[in-house]
Amino acid sequence: MPKDFLKGASDEYDVVVIGSGLAGMTAANILGRAGHRVLLAEQHYKLGGMATWFKRPGGHIFDVSLHGFPFGMIKSCRRYWTEEIAESIVPLKNIRFDNPMFSLTTSYNRDDFTRLLIERFGIEAATIKAFFDTARGMNFYDDQKLTTGQLFERFFPGRPDVVRLLMEPIVYANGSTLEDPAITYGIVFSNFMSKGVYTFEGGTDRLVQLMHDDLKASGVDVRINCDVEKIHIENDRVTGVTINGRKIGCRAVVSNANLKYTILKLAGKEHFDRKFVDDAEAVRLNNSSTQVYIGLKPDERVDENMGDLFFTSTAKEFRTDLLLSKDVTSRTYSFYYPRTRPQGRPRCLIVSSTNANFADWAKLSDEDYEASKQELIEGTLDHLNNYIPGIRERLDHVEAATPKTFQHYTQHVAGASFGTKFEGLGVSRALPEQVSGLYHAGSVGIIMSGWLGAINYGVIVANDVDALLMKAPAPQPHAAE
Incomplete structure (x- = not known):
């Protein structure tokens, strides 16, 4: 028999949070601390959303998005998470640039x-x-x-x-x-x-584990492998969700899923005004990414003068279309030295990232798709060899991810790494005006993207949900006669 990942779950909660990206987890944690009954449902087998990681043989742990965030993360994590998380946020030492216009190093x-x-x-x-x-x-x-x-x-x-x-x-x-x-x-x-720019010492795996521990301490019911299939709405009000085929009642939903997916698929356009649906359908998705993950052999080291973040380009000028082109000219390298994970086996890892269009990868046949991934890897290694000579002989593992990869693991529409364009923020904020108890928190409007933006948006929405629930407390059972 397949495992029941909702075994022991209640039939009703005050709030169901859909998705465990940073915004979803933060909203869930704040609401749990406030005494509300919270269910956090994540469709993947681990928490984090795009803030995730994966392991490969040889002691390699690759961070997908732990590249850098602002100093403000310390304050937000101290207030809404734990002191241990806040104290583990440390500054990156050097940010480097190299392109046909200039080459320099800065503390940013x-x-x-x-x-x-x-x-x-x-x-x-x-x-x-x-x-x-x-x-x-x-x-x-x-x-x-x-x-x-x-x-x-x-x-x-x-x-x-x-x-x-x-x-x-x-x-x-x-x-x-x-x-x-x-x-x-x-x-x-x-x-x-x-x-300047900061990162999390210990890696994304340690961060998410600490967040998971705090969620449990806050009384949040955390469930993985739980796919929310539908948000139930009656008389313009949220009444519950269907998860893995099971109906669970709630008075509020916070969706950390993609904005368009939340409105058009999970809720259904029939529950919204025509103008609102038009606005939601007109929201543009932001771009996606490709990444190449490179693990060096156990005894190989990279000189830390390479910096922590290295922005490179062979393009003579800066243009948006060039940054998104499948013919890659700009790569940003994130270098992870043994100090990144002092608790683990000492390893040097490199992640090469470039912005990308989903359509450039989605239209390929399976054969062409695999060939294009290999071209991406080889092109990246050729380029990196200019800075780290003999990189091919020094590496232990290499693989690539594309917009289709991110779509597969996160269910983001079109693998959108950065959510939606700016017009998405107004639509996201207006959701509860259309359906009472329905909220969205996630990567929208660009300014609410990235680690700090996602956490802070989770805070904003959690406060809105708390205000709603406090206005209409849950009915209490009658005392026995």
């Missing part, structure tokens, strides 16, 4: 970028200050008409080299482009500029 904060822009790029200090102050003053309620490209043109006209320095890491962090609203760039850029 405002002071060092100001120095670089003055000394290496000849920009006036007053212009730099005005740019940083403008970006820092942005919030997601601001005018959306100004694009990121127009923002750069205002402060650095005719300086594609400056644009490249300022923009490339943010594209990597959240999929933002020059054509997107400037606020989607400014907010994220300012977060990083405060104190």
